[in-house]
Amino acid sequence: MKKFITISLFVLLAWMSVFAATPDFTNETVSYKVMYKWGLINKQAGRATINIRHEGDKYLMALVARSEPWADKFFCVRDTLIGSMNARTFTPIIYEKMSHEGAEDKHDVVRFERHGNTVTGYCTRRVIKKGQLKIDDSRVLKAEGVTVDMLSSFYYMRSLPFDKWHQGQQSTINIFSGKRKELLTFKYHGIEDVKIDGKVYRCYHITFIFTGDGGRKSSDDMDAWLTADSRRLPVQLEGKLPVGKVRCQIMDN
Numbered sequence: 001m002k003k004f005i006t007i008s009l010f011v012l013l014a015w016m017s018v019f020a021a022t023p024d025f026t027n028e029t030v031s032y033k034v035m036y037k038w039g040l041i042n043k044q045a046g047r048a049t050i051n052i053r054h055e056g057d058k059y060l061m062a063l064v065a066r067s068e069p070w071a072d073k074f075f076c077v078r079d080t081l082i083g084s085m086n087a088r089t090f091t092p093i094i095y096e097k098m099s100h101e102g103a104e105d106k107h108d109v110v111r112f113e114r115h116g117n118t119v120t121g122y123c124t125r126r127v128i129k130k131g132q133l134k135i136d137d138s139r140v141l142k143a144e145g146v147t148v149d150m151l152s153s154f155y156y157m158r159s160l161p162f163d164k165w166h167q168g169q170q171s172t173i174n175i176f177s178g179k180r181k182e183l184l185t186f187k188y189h190g191i192e193d194v195k196i197d198g199k200v201y202r203c204y205h206i207t208f209i210f211t212g213d214g215g216r217k218s219s220d221d222m223d224a225w226l227t228a229d230s231r232r233l234p235v236q237l238e239g240k241l242p243v244g245k246v247r248c249q250i251m252d253n
Contacts, residue, residue, distance in 0.1 A: 020218040026054040028232065032249040036071075038244025045071045047124075047250065050154060057095065059083045061151050074104050090156070095149035097178065104129045108178025110141075110149055119147035121176040141181045143174035150177060153184065157224065158232035162188055162204040182218050184210040194225045194236050196249045201235045202228045 034046035048065035061084065067077040078100040083156045084093045097108045105128045113120045120142050127135035148156055153175060160171065165188045171183040189205040203225035210219040222239040237248040 026052070027230075027237075031253075032065075032237075032248040033251055034065075035247045035249060036242075036244060037247055041244070043070075044068055045246070046077060048253075052155070054087060057087050059087050059090075059155075060084050061149060061155075063154075069109040077101055079208045083149060084152065085152050085155075090152070090159070092149050092152040095151055095176075097252070104115065106178075110176050110178060112147070112176075117144055119143050119145075119174070121147070121181075123176065123178050125178040137179075138178070141176050142174070143181055145174060147176060148184075149175065154234070157186065158226060158234070161205070162184065162226070162232075163228070180218075183211045185211070191228055192225065195233060197252075201220050201225070203235060204228050204232075 013141065027051065029051040032047065035042050036043050036045040046065060048063065050061070050063040051061055052061045054120065057064065061082065063079070063081040065077065065079040066206040068074065071077075075109045076198045080098045081096065085091060086093060092112050094112065095108075095110045097106065099106045106110040107124075107126045109124045111122045111124070120140060121138055122138075124138045125135055126133070126137075156173070170185050170187045172183055175182050175184045185208070187207040189211060192203055192205045194201045194203050197207060204227075206224045206226065207226065208222045210217065210221075212218045220240050222237065224234050224238075225236040226234050231252070235250040239246055
């Protein structure tokens with residue numbers, strides 16, 4: 001179930017000057033079912049909803065994810081992510097994650113500042129496990145160039161001009177969490193058909209590769225399928241678990 005959270009987050013970057021075209025994200029809500037697959041087992045283990053609205057000079061975003069009652073008995077998940085980004089430049093302003101995963105509660109906050117090409121993230125993190133405060137930390141992260149958080153990455157991904165990319169093409173940016181800076185690489189695999197609940201979607205297939213500054217993998221790869229149209233709507237997301245895999249699929253929107 002932990003990978004479900006990772007995926008829902010990645011379902012959740014923005015620097016609009018590098019984009020060829022921008023989908024209209026104003027007042028959009030998208031819901032997903034989270035399926036656990038292992039051999040012949042293919043059972044819904046959770047659900048997630050992400051929404052965005054335009055308010056003044058900002059976009060306000062929110063993601064809510066939870067496990068299903070049967071899965072709660074094994075690993076209970078309740079996640080809420082909120083954030084904002086500049087409506088003109090699509091650069092993140094603040095990112096906040098409040099999560100309950102098993103016996104652990106986390107609260108991460110990242111506040112972004114930009115000076116020229118340098119991005120600074122002022123981060124705080126609190127972790128409570130079994131009622132005891134285990135981590136109460138603050139740190140400063142720095143990066144050069146395009147830098148985002150896990151929530152705004154949902155919209156950055158959808159704005160990349162995949163219609164002009166060739167198979168195997170990659171793009172790498174910085175991403176801040178509440179505790180570290182990573183590199184996020186998008187790798188394009190071409191166009192594929194994806195069938196969900198009897199409906200076929202023509203999609204761009206993308207792999208997400210997470211690495212540290214030294215190039216060492218910091219998380220397992222994840223895959224996404226986005227509609228090959230102007231909306232670039234993610235209809236399926238997939239990642240590995242120690243046993244089996246988790247797959248997020250779009251619900252009727």
